[in-house]
Amino acid sequence: MHEADHDAEALAARFERDRPRLRAVAYRMLGSLSEAEDAVQEAWIRLHRTGGRELRDVSAWLTTVVGRVCLDMLRSRAARREEPLDVHVPDPVITGETAPEEHAVLADSVGLALLVVLDRLAPPERVAFVLHDLFAVPFDAIAPVVDRTPAATRQLASRARKRVRGEGPAPETDLARRRQVVEAFLAAARAGDLDGLVAVLDPDVVMRVDAGPEAAGVSRLVHGAGQVAGEAVQFRAAAPFARVVLVNGAPGLMTAPHGDPLSVIDFTVRDGLVVEINLIADRARLRDLGLPGGLDAPQA
Incomplete structure (x- = not known):
C-alpha cells in the first residue's frame, strides 16, 4: 500500500x-x-x-x-x-425501550x-x-x-x-415516573376519559402540534389542561395503535397503524404532571426518520 x-x-x-x-x-x-x-x-x-x-x-x-x-x-x-416557529417541532430521535448506542449519543440530555x-x-x-x-x-x-x-x-x-x-425548571429525571405519567395519559385517551386526562395535565400545559409545512391550518398551539384534554380525546380512534417509545431518550408515544407513522408525541413532565406536549403529525417527515419495528399492531 x-x-x-x-x-x-x-x-x-x-x-x-x-x-x-x-x-x-x-x-x-x-x-x-x-x-x-x-x-x-x-x-x-x-x-x-x-x-x-x-x-x-x-x-x-x-x-x-x-x-x-x-x-x-x-x-x-x-x-x-415562513412557518411560525411556535408550531415547529424539531426532529425526534425515536427508539424502542433500549436505545442503540448511536441514538443514545444523540438523545442524551437533549429533549x-x-x-x-x-x-x-x-x-x-x-x-x-x-x-x-x-x-x-x-x-x-x-x-x-x-x-x-x-x-x-x-x-x-x-x-x-x-x-x-427562563423556560422553567428542568423536567423530571426519574424515567420510570415519567413513563407512568405517559401511560396514564395513553390509558385515559384510549378510554375517552376527559377527567383522567385533566388529572395528569398541569393546569397551564401547552401542546404544540406540528403537522408540517403543508398543513399550516392544522399546526397550532393549544393552551390549558381542558383544551389539551379535549384535543387528546379526539386521539381515541388512533390510540389503540400507540406505543410507548423513547423520544430523545425519554418516554413518549408513537402511533403507527399498519407500520405507517401517524404521530410522535413528546412529553415534558414536572412534579408528576405534563407541562408541555410536542406532537409531530407530519407523516412525510416521520417516514423519513425511520420507524422502530413492532409498532404496527393495536394493543388491547
Missing part, C-alpha cells in the same frame, strides 16, 4: 471515531437529523481536502468546522423560513422541549450555547466561529442560557 493511501485510510478512520460526537453537536445546533448528517459530511469533505496535515487537534478542528457549517445553515434557514427553545435563539447564540454549555468548548475557540471576540461570545452564550433557564 502506498504511503498516501495509508494516510488517507488513517484519516478516514480518525474521522469515523469523531462522527458520533460531531453528529450530536450538529443535531443540537440544527434540530434536524438530515441536516446534521449534511453538516458532518461537509466537515469530512473539508478535512479530506486538508489531508489532515498541520492539524494539531483534529477533533477540535472538526468541531469548529461543524459549528461554522451549522451557523451558515441556521442563518439560511432563518432567511427562508425536544430544549430543542424548541433553542430554535428561538439567534443563530450565533445557539451555536455559542451548544458548543460551550453542552460540549465544553472554550470561548476562545468559539469566537472565530461566530465572528466575535471571546468576551462577546461569552455574552452570546449567557443570553442563550437565560432564555433556556
Whole structure:
C-alpha cells in the first residue's frame, strides 16, 4: 500500500471515531437529523481536502468546522423560513425501550422541549450555547466561529442560557415516573376519559402540534389542561395503535397503524404532571426518520 493511501485510510478512520460526537453537536445546533448528517459530511469533505496535515487537534478542528457549517445553515434557514416557529417541532430521535448506542449519543440530555427553545435563539447564540454549555468548548475557540471576540461570545452564550433557564425548571429525571405519567395519559385517551386526562395535565400545559409545512391550518398551539384534554380525546380512534417509545431518550408515544407513522408525541413532565406536549403529525417527515419495528399492531 502506498504511503498516501495509508494516510488517507488513517484519516478516514480518525474521522469515523469523531462522527458520533460531531453528529450530536450538529443535531443540537440544527434540530434536524438530515441536516446534521449534511453538516458532518461537509466537515469530512473539508478535512479530506486538508489531508489532515498541520492539524494539531483534529477533533477540535472538526468541531469548529461543524459549528461554522451549522451557523451558515441556521442563518439560511432563518432567511427562508415562513412557518411560525411556535408550531415547529424539531426532529425526534425515536427508539424502542433500549436505545442503540448511536441514538443514545444523540438523545442524551437533549429533549425536544430544549430543542424548541433553542430554535428561538439567534443563530450565533445557539451555536455559542451548544458548543460551550453542552460540549465544553472554550470561548476562545468559539469566537472565530461566530465572528466575535471571546468576551462577546461569552455574552452570546449567557443570553442563550437565560432564555433556556427562563423556560422553567428542568423536567423530571426519574424515567420510570415519567413513563407512568405517559401511560396514564395513553390509558385515559384510549378510554375517552376527559377527567383522567385533566388529572395528569398541569393546569397551564401547552401542546404544540406540528403537522408540517403543508398543513399550516392544522399546526397550532393549544393552551390549558381542558383544551389539551379535549384535543387528546379526539386521539381515541388512533390510540389503540400507540406505543410507548423513547423520544430523545425519554418516554413518549408513537402511533403507527399498519407500520405507517401517524404521530410522535413528546412529553415534558414536572412534579408528576405534563407541562408541555410536542406532537409531530407530519407523516412525510416521520417516514423519513425511520420507524422502530413492532409498532404496527393495536394493543388491547
